[in-house]
Amino acid sequence: MPRTFHWIQSSILFASFVSRVASRLVIDKHRKKMIYQIDDMMFLNSRNITISRSSKKLNDKMLELFKILIKIKHAYQLKLSLTMKIHSKFTSNLLQLNSKNSLNEQWNKLSDSIVIDDEDEWKMKNILNFRHYEQDKQLQYHVNWKEYDVDLHWYNVDESEFEECQKIVNDFHEQYSNKSR
Secondary structure: OHHHHHHHHHHHHHHHHHHHHHHHHHHHHOOOOOOOOOOOEEEEEOOOOOOOOOOHHHOOOEEEEEEEEEEEOOEEEEEOOOOOOOOOEEEHHHEEEOOOOOOHHHOOOOOOOOOOOOOOOOOEEEEEEEEEEOOOOEEEEEEEEOOOOOOOOEEEOOOOOOHHHHHHHHHHHHHOOOOOO
């Protein structure tokens, strides 16, 4: 009886070992075999990141360059911008090394901000126009943002919306003082 129990126990341990090895092979089959170094500059894939855009199709496939801080087994911790309220550790299949020998014409200029869950603010270049909208006469601005094409959207003015660019707002109203606010 003890001999049979020992045989069953060793068979279970061996089967468990074989199962772990087989599952590791399946997992590693899909893992990218890239080894990056600390301080490498990496593009981050936007696949699992929610970005405020009207269509996922129009999102950039790779976000801006981030620096690798720490390597943790098969994952890397990146130095993200303060406006990105997400976890900073990513697996190697979500990263792409920045090519140092690319031509300048091959890359689009990166914007100042990445908007994740409406947490970031863009930098205002100037105000194009303003209006009082609908019955409640809500004040709205038509704004030109830095590093972006002209935006056709009108933005409601509330307490915090244009707080960072109050000088631009005041300059606009001084320049067009004949229009009532």
